[in-house]
Amino acid sequence: MGSFPATRHSVVAGIASADTHTRRVAFDALVSAYWRPVYKYVRIKWRRDREDAADLTQEFFARAFERGSLGRFEPARARFRTFLRVCLDGFVANEIKARGRLKRGGEVSFVPLDFAAAEHELSTHPAALGAGVALGADPDEDGLFRQEWVRGLFSDAVAALRASCEAAGKTTQFAVFQRYDLDDSAEVRPTYAQLAAELGIPATQVTNYLAFTRRELRRLLLERLRSLCASDEEFRLEARELLGTDPASRPA
Amino acid sequence: MSALSDAALRRLRDAADAPDLSGTKYEIVGRIGQGGMGTVYRARDRELGREIALKVVRLPEGAPDVAARMMREARTLARLEHPGIVPVHDVGTLPDGRAFYAMKLVRGAPLHELPATSLAERLRIVERVCEAVAFAHAHGVIHRDLKPQNVMVGPFGEVLVMDWGVAKVVGEPASSLGADGVPGTDHSAEPSTGHGVVLGTPGYMAPEQAAGDSSLVDARTDVYAIGALLRDVCTGNADGSHPDASGDVPRPLRAIIRRAMAPEPWDRYADVTALARDVAAFRAGDRVTAYNENLFERGRRIAVRHSTPILLVLAYLVMRVTFLAVFGR
Secondary structure: OOOOOOOOOHHHHHOOOOOHHHHHHHHHHHHHHHHHHHHHHHHHOOOOOHHHHHHHHHHHHHHHHHHOHHHHOOOOOOOHHHHHHHHHHHHHHHHHHOEOEOOOOOOOOOOOOOHHHHHHHHOOOOOOOOOOHHHOOOOOHHHHHHHHHHHHHHHHHHHHHHHHHHHOOOHHHHHHHHHHHHOOOOOOOOOHHHHHHHHOOOHHHHHHHHHHHHHHHHHHHHHHHHHOOOOHHHHHHHHHHHHOOOHHHOOO | OOOOOHHHHHHHHHHHOOOOOOOOOEEEEEEEEEOOOEEEEEEEEOOOOEEEEEEEEOOOOOOOOHHHHHHHHHHHHHHOOOOOEOOEEEEEEOOOOOEEEEEEOOOOEEHHHOOOOOHHHHHHHHHHHHHHHHHHHHOOEEOOOOOHHHEEEOOOOOEEEOOOOOOEEOOOOOOOOOOOOOOOOOOOOOOOOOOOOOOOOOOOOOHHHHOOOHHHOOHHHHHHHHHHHHHHHHHOOOOOOOOOOOOOOOHHHHHHHHHHOOOOHHHOOOOHHHHHHHHHHHHHOOOOOOOOOOHHHHHHHHHHHOHHHHHHHHHHHHHHHHHHHHHOO
16 A cells, blocks of 8 residues: 555645655555556556566556656646556557667666556456456457556555554454455345344444445545545546545535 | 455445445445436335335535425425325435435336337326326426336336426425436436426427426426327337337327327327326227327227127128028028
């Protein structure tokens, strides 16, 4: 998990900062949020093999950091997510053309990137199933990138929720959330009564615990989303698409 | 942690936006659908041990009165006690400040997703819709968004008119209940109900409604929409794109649809009951008021309507003639 500066829009603003430390912190957060969708996108859309995709992912962020290309984002023209994907397309296209030339930027590293885990996640991706990842059929580019970005956001938020619950001694609360909202093992969702019996708590507590964890999840998600958006308008648009609701409409 | 599956991701997205039901007797089972301003959930009432539909309205910007309007909708629905109108069980405000109401969970399929049935059965459904809407009209409520998606047909043939979210209450100062989010609605307009604001669904909206002139909206506006509904069930087209019923639709039915969907309200049926009477008359093989049949058509209709006694008389006459021919010499 990368650190998320508390101030609003700090990541997008931070990557354009002249101060190297601020820029570095912002890039760590940016890479945390985007490396998975970038890697999977390169694997599926550009049909690169694992090593190549991992190299391209690292080089993309490293070069963006060195050259400050992502700092040239103009909020009026597009969402940051779209801008980043377009930059990535340009970068990969140029890299493929310029193969053989000396790679640059490889010495810059950010937060650890677990490509093996990403590869495992990719093995269940519909575009990769049955045909091998590199043979994915013409995917919906923005849809694919967005879906993986959303998955990354939720994964981070769930990890943060788990950590905060454990730190606060609220493991039962998280267990309720995990069994009801997270687990894929059961075909049919357990009822609150079943969960209550399983965890030895009253059914009303299941409602309360779920309400608490969902509220926390929502807060953590919106906090991360806010830090990755360049403007209020972009944040609200993304939040609406992410949760189907306007974050300004009720307390987060 | 392991990767989130697509299914888990879907659940989490729903969960992050799920209403806070702590302190209530309800628990969410799943999401049924979402519209422009709210969401309908399948929920379980723990006290009564039954499943219900829970409608939770989001609070959009610039419309702080939406919760009040939702309560009005619930109250209006509560007073429309009719087998064809979904009953409201409970209203309230959730701990997160969102207004909600609980209503009967309607099982079945919306009209446009109904498996192929006979024309007579489809006409019966339209008649049931007319009955429910006529009842609402009698209580001063105009639906304003009648369409196949808002008509549910249950497994035992029961017919329920859904989504009264944009209904207009005749005589109340704020002339509608506001847009809502019951599944099947696709309102793009904000919930404002003033003059010039268009609420409803293209293809089913009467011209006066499409023009945004709420002062001209009355029971005949619903007559128009039911005419469009009738057109759909007759042509098998449920997307509202056909301007006229045509093809194999019998002429009297076409005439009923034309009268119901007349551009000017005064050229339509005066009320839904009159429309229902004509549909029932057609179904029974009787004359419909919307169609001036010629002598041949009248004879044919009467022949079809009374085919059994006519066949019996004919059989008797044939037997009599045969008897006379053989034994009458």
